[in-house]
Structures are given as C-alpha cells and as structure tokens.
Amino acid sequence: MLQELELTCMFWLGRFSPTLRVAKFHGFHFPNSIAQLSLKFPCLKQLTLKKVVISEDVLQSMLSGCSALESLELKESRGISRLCISSQTLRSLGFFVDWWNGSNHIFLQELVIEDAPCLERLLPLNSTGSKVVMRIICAPKLEIFGMLLSEVIPEFQLGSSIIQEGVAVSLTTKMHTMRVLALSSTGPNLDAVVNFLKCFPCLERLYAIFRLPSYDPGEYMNARKYDPLDPIECLELHLKKVVLKNYVGSKTSYIDFARFFVLNTKGLEEMKITLRYHRQHGWFSHQLSQLRVTSRASRDARIEMRCGTNDDFTHNRDAHDFSMGDPFDLPSSGCSACEEEGLGDAVYQI
Template identity: 55%
Template sequence: MGAGDARADSTRLEEEPRRRELHHGGDGGGAPDLISRLSDEVLGDIITLLPTRDGVRTQAVSRRWRPLWRAAPLNLQVGYGLSSQHTNHANLATKILAGHDGPGRCFTMPGFRLRNRLAMVDAWLRSRALTGLQEINFSYSKQQQQPPMPPSALRFAATLRFPNEVAPSLKFPHLKELSLVEVTISEDAVHGLLSGCYVLEILLLERNVGIGRLRISSPTLRSIGFSGPWAWEGSEAKFQELVVEEAPRLERLLPLYPNLGPATIRVMRAPKLETVGLLSAAISKLEFGTTAFQEMIALSLTTSMATVRVLALESLGPNLDSVLDFLKCFPCVEKLYITLNRLKTVKNARIYNPLDPIECLELHLKKVVVNDYRGMRPDVDFAFFILNAKVLKDMYRGESIPHAALLLSPSFPAAASP
C-alpha cells in the first residue's frame, strides 16, 4: 500500500463517524437525520426561532450541532422560559451572554424587576453577543417605580426593527411596525420619532398620554390605528386632533375607540385608502378633503373617496339619513359594518329616489353587517332600505368589530351569524 492509499484510508476513517451522525442523528440508530443535513445557515435560523433554553439545548444533539448555537443569532429571553427559578434568571443570562459569539436577534425582559440591577442590565446590553440586535422588549413590573431603559440600549438604533421604547432624536431606518400603547410621550417626540422611521408601514397609537394634536406625513405608512387615553387621565391629556396630511400608500385608517378621541380627524390626501372605521358621533369633526361631517351629520359632500371598499360606522338610531350621506362620500364601498347606538332615537326622513341613485347601492355594496340588531321598527326599516342594494349578496347580524387586529388585516373579518 502506498502513502496515497494510506492517507485515503485515514480520511475515510475520520469521515465515517460524521456520516453516521448525519444518518442516525448521532445516537447510532434510528431513522436518517434529515434536519442535520441542512446547511449551518439554515440550522442557525431554526435555532434562533427557538426559546432560549431550547436553543441552548441543541448543543447536545450531536457533534454536528455543538457549535451552531454559539454562531446563530442570539434570542435571549430573560424570564421563566429561561429558568423555573426566578433567582437564576440573572445568573443564566450573564452566563449565556458570556458564552455566545453574537450577533444578537432578540432581547426580551418581560416583567423583570430591575431593583438594583440597572448596572448589570446595562452591561448585558453592551455585550458583544447582542451586537446587531433587531428586537428589544422591556416590560417592567408594575408593582414599583422603575428606572428608564438603560442608555446602552440606544446603541442598537441603527439595527432595531421592532423597538418598544424610543427617543425622538433617534433614527430607525429598518423599522416597519411601531406600537405605542399606554405610554406618556409628547406630540413633539412622536413627530420626531416618525420622521426618523423611513420605511414605517404600520402605526398603532393607543391610549397614550401627552399627544394633543398629531400631523402625519409619510410616504410609506399603510395602516394607522389610534385612540386617546382613558377618560380619567384628565382633560389636559386628551387626544384632540389627528391630521393625515400626505399619505400616498395609506390603506387603513382605524379610530379604535372613538369615545376616547381624537375629537377631530382630517384626511387631506390618502389616494389609496381602502378601509375606514369605526366612525361615530363621538368624532366631533370629520373631514375627507373638502367633505365634512359634524357628529356624523354631513355638512358638505364635495369630495368623493372612491378608493374605500370597507367602511365601519356607529349609527344613532340607526340614522339611515346619515348612513346614506356616508355612502355618497364613499361611493364604492363593498362591505359595510354598522354598529347601532341606542342612546338616541332618530327619525329618518329620506326615501330612496331611483332618479337620484347612490352609486354604492347600485353597483358595489355586496355585504352588510349590522351589530346589535334587535328587530325593532327602526332596525327593520333600515334593513329593508339596504335591500335596495342591487348587487347585495350577504346581510348579517354581527358581533362587535375587533379593531387593533385590522392593522394587519386587509379587510374586516366575517360576521358571526346571518
């Protein structure tokens, strides 16, 4: 046997354990391990999606898997998913950060009590293992006053994609979805924040304190959901006005809880708007271009929003006259959601005139959902009137409409019952 043959035999002997690991998952028996045949990059992506404790455990699968966790983007969740014993969370987090090479993918601290650990958390955030972090989530315990987010968190401003707490001077070039819920923040801070989100598509502003008047101009926003703070927060905290100045890609405009504000909504330019609602008399002033409503009563109907396909209204009575005015403003609505408000009785005076047709009823309206339908005379009158819709296919008695979920959904979900 020559030297070349000896080297070949030696190579085969070294590769044989590797082949057995790939075939049997490293345990010497069983079905072929097809997952281990994937590339390191794909396996790293899989490990990153696992809870932290499970990701660490993948090192024990086989020699093939042993180095993968340290090379995969780190997903670190400091909580009960990391350890069943609360006192071990901090020690385990420190050990994991020391043993991982980075980069970071997600760092989460749900309900974590900082107490005197601010310096420790600051050191965590400065760790090499979190370099390039894309997602950070702090949820402090409500049982005591908590300090602000450590300043070291701001070093991820250039890479964060889903931050939960921000400063107005920062830029977030990759951020596509921003939710601010029950936080105290000034309108200037929100304006500054939005100006630094160059690709933002989804914006949720719900029950926040400090936003009085907000003006939005964005070339990328597709969905806006908003409401004011709880009533007990005080009059000085109320959300007074929302103005959409320029939103060329906006598709969904969603007042989540009209009773909480804003009192005034103005849409100056949104040429692709498709879904609007819930609109109610709690919105004192409502403007679409030069069309204006005051507490759901039309003042002028000069601008037609022909792009809107889905419309949700809260109607007093039901106020059939008001609904028809909205259908004139939105002539191409295909799905109409009506929530009946019983606080006021309204006498409807309008009779449908075929010589003065409403385009929506003649050509487009295919589905109507009436929430809180009780079969009373005004309800029946409304139902029979809607039957004038010539292409109507479905009319349902529905449940209350979910709102925040519509930020991601292109249309309202189906009604609960016919």
C-alpha cells in the first residue's frame, strides 16, 4: 500500500490517492480540468507543492478532498493570487512566494485564514521583500507566527485589528494563544514591532531579524517611550526571551531597540544578540555597557552577545516538522574569524 509519493507528473495520482499519507508535487502544471474530478485524499497528512502552476479552484478542490490534512507547504508556486484557507484539520501552513519571477506570472498576493480551528503554525518562508496581504479571521489555536516581514506587509488583519506597512490603523482584536513571533525588517523598526506585540498579549518569545538592505536606510527614529498608563501585556507578564539577529550596534537605533526591551520587559529571562560581522573584544565591552542599565525591568535577565553570520532562519523552518516546540530556537552558526583567532564560540554577557 503506497503511503508516500513525490511526483513530477500526474500519471499515477488518481490510482494511489486513497492511500497516500505524504505527497510532494514538484515542477509541473495542474490542468484546470482537475477541479472537476473531485479527487479524494482521505489519509493525506502532508502536502507540498513546489514550483507548480496551479489555480485557486484546483487547489481548493484538492484541499477539500484532504479530510485529514495536517500540514501544507506552498513553495515558489504560481497561478494563485488569493488563497483562502478553511480546514478543520490543518495544523501548519508554510508558504514561499516566487515574487522575483516578474509580473508575467500570477503569484500569491493575499492569504486569508478564514476558518482553521486546529492551525498552530503560520510560517511565511520568504527571507526577502515579497508583499502579501494577510488576514487571520479564525485561528483560535495559532501559537507560532513568522517570519513576518513587518514593514513591507501591505496589510495585516487580525479580526478587527489592522496594521498597514507596520503602522497601526486599529488594534482592537487580540490573540491570546500566540507565544512565538518572528519579525523581519530592514532595520530596528521599534514602532512596527510594538504594534504586533499589542496584538499578541501572551507572547513568550520574540525573534527580530534585521535584514541587510540594498541601500543604507539611515537611522530609525526609535524615540518611543514606554507608557505605564498604556501597558503592553506581554512586556508586563509573559515575554521571557528576545533574540536579535544580524545586529548592527554601531548605530544608535539598534542600541535603542535593544534597550527598550531591557528597560521594559519585566519577565525577561534572556536576550540573545547575534552580530552580522566579526568584532573585537573592546567593541563588545562598549556595546554591553550600553545595555548595563540600573533601571532594567528584570534584574535577573541574562544578556549575551556573540559574533555570527548573516542569518534569516530560512533553513530552520519546515511546516511539516512538529518535533520542535519552537522552530526558531536553533543554535547560531559560529564566527569563522573568532575560530581563526582561537576564541572558539566567543560569547560576551552581562
């Protein structure tokens, strides 16, 4: 009995569809006529569509026949401009938009989670600036979200809360199940991050990944001050871990970004800061002195800083892998320059 199949053609699909548990379709065109076949995949739990051309009607027809589907990955596929997810069994959804192929192809521009009562993970897999409107209407068990490109999402909607390109229009709906959030931006855009924190009051872990832009965006004006009269619940009660990747401490905006969480996260247990480039011991000492503040909210928080490599987490995520409670909690790659200097995995902490 065939249970796992990877196809580059459609010939055997119908014959084995009743027994498949894992299916991977790579590099071919789904004809629109398939939407009329009412294919059934009653045992299918994992579905991957990579570099395929498929219309929304065909995909919805396939998904409607997957009554046991738990995880779905869409990678570099075309033909769908709007995807609406309504599934009683789906636990994990990952998607990678093939945005660089140009305007001659139809690619995903809007994702709607309409009714997904079992969805736990929503993983936008892109590490670059693809623009997808995202709307979460009903996902009462969603716990892990990322990597979200905070400042280039044209619109993010959570119930009646709306954030447009990082700017809050309305923040009335909150999701109390969310515990892990990964955000990416071209710089330390604190205002955009805080807007998302307000949507997820019970957040426990925050990953902020700073991407290297093709131009120098200058300094972000991170002048935001924490207002105790307008508290952010996750900073007051729940946030325990903050990870900053590809940190550029020579810019004031990066230091201000890190200090905001040191000063205001009352339950903070650890902050991990990884640099994009190799630095000398003296540079670390100066940087850590900027974070060694007497008024820090959590006296026992462990703050560490280390050299690393440009990391965007692309290789860390798999929508089908439920073995890790946090798919972003993986060791940082070591710094080759530190190893050459005999420092090994040099870690500086306060």
